[in-house]
Amino acid sequence: MKLYLDPGHGGSDTGASGNGLDEKHIVLDIARRIRDILVSEYENVNVRMSRTDDSTVSLSQRTNDANAWGADYYLSIHCNAFNGSATGYEDYIHISLSDSSQTAEYQDIMHEEITKVNQLRDRGQKKANFHVLRETTMSALLTENGFIDNVNDADLLRDPSYRQTLARGHVNGLASAFSLQRKEEEPGATIYKVIAGSFQSRDNARNRVNELQSNGIESFITMVTISGEQWYRVQAGAFSNQENAERRLQEIRNTGIEDAFIVTDNGESGNGDGSQEEPNGYSILGETFLSPELMNRYVKDIYSHAIEIASYYLTFGAYYGVRGDIAFAQAMHETDYLRFTGIVEPEQNNFCGLGATDSSNPGASFATPEEGVLAHIQHLYAYATTDDLPDEYPLVDPRFDLVSRGSASTWTGLNGKWAVPGNDYGQSILDIYHGMINSSIEDLEEVRQAIRDV
Structure with missing residues (x-):
């Protein structure tokens, strides 16, 4: 259709x-x-x-x-x-x-x-x-x-x-x-990540990012532990369609980079690199798949004056093991794409509506956008696990101890908890997340068209 x-x-x-x-x-x-x-x-x-x-x-x-x-x-x-x-x-x-x-x-x-x-x-x-x-x-x-x-x-x-x-x-x-058929329901959507190299040196990973950028390919560094050793992966895209991921892989190889491969979110690797199991695509805990550049650009396409906070979601998400990209999608849902058209004001730096109930109680305020994102990720951590909060960063979430620890391991599990009442809160977040993935596919099509025009 x-x-x-x-x-x-x-x-x-x-x-x-x-x-x-x-x-x-x-x-x-x-x-x-x-x-x-x-x-x-x-x-x-x-x-x-x-x-x-x-x-x-x-x-x-x-x-x-x-x-x-x-x-x-x-x-x-x-x-x-x-x-x-x-x-x-x-x-x-x-x-x-x-x-x-x-x-x-x-x-x-x-x-x-x-x-x-x-x-x-x-x-x-x-x-x-x-x-x-x-x-x-x-x-x-x-x-x-x-x-x-x-x-x-x-x-x-x-x-x-x-x-x-x-x-x-x-x-x-x-x-x-039009008698449309729903896609087959799965516990989590399969996402194909394109990895443009894995390195034990962050400097080598940074050099690879610079090389890709000089060829017009966005990428960023993620950390992963394989067989007890820490590696720095260079991720150059995440796609819901395997064919699109394979096209991005070929674009990378056309630049002369041969050690690129595809990893899916269920742990299957396109090149058999022995990577560890990846998290469920709908779990709150897990790896961030989308780059900060893509996330910032996605919201700016909707609201050109949006501040850039995606890098904080990547950093804090990686530290706490929370899906930073889906948390970013949640922030877009809560703030109307950083336009703050509800009861929370921009200067509160409260991107997830912590404590906001009505105009007389607009919720928590944070000194900086970075602190606001940290509080958001800590609040998600409280819902997703009963583990102790890691101590590298101070606890800035004022409602952390009010959460029933481990009561929501998935985004749809937040229904009726984060947003009361309602039974589609988590799905609304995932809709925005899928929109960001689709925007990465549109970017790929633009690159392909540019190549054809040369």
């Missing part, structure tokens, strides 16, 4: 505005979440977006692109505005279509699934002569997800977890309308 996903407006066109929100930002975030859920959870889904950042794209560019690509469905995401008093959800197909058309049948399904979860007044299924409905050659739907100038609707839209709920509703509709 080929879905053309169209976040409305963008760039010089802000769309509707109200209550400190711009439509262009809200709908882009919802669309990204729809994409990430689809590609991480469903088989044979190809998603193309009219824009993936805050860029200006004309209506004709959007529909021409969708038509030329041969999309099976066109889904345009919007928010509404009127006079501050209107509220609710509605969706549209083209005015020329009958109620028995295929497009109308899709609308019936989409409307039912979205209104099941969106907590908004149901304003009904409608028809209009909008450009994106008229000029598309495939079935098309435009959804209006609340009124941004209405205080109550805006309060919902401001919440990242609510936007995740909206995305889920859209995905549920798509899955039902």
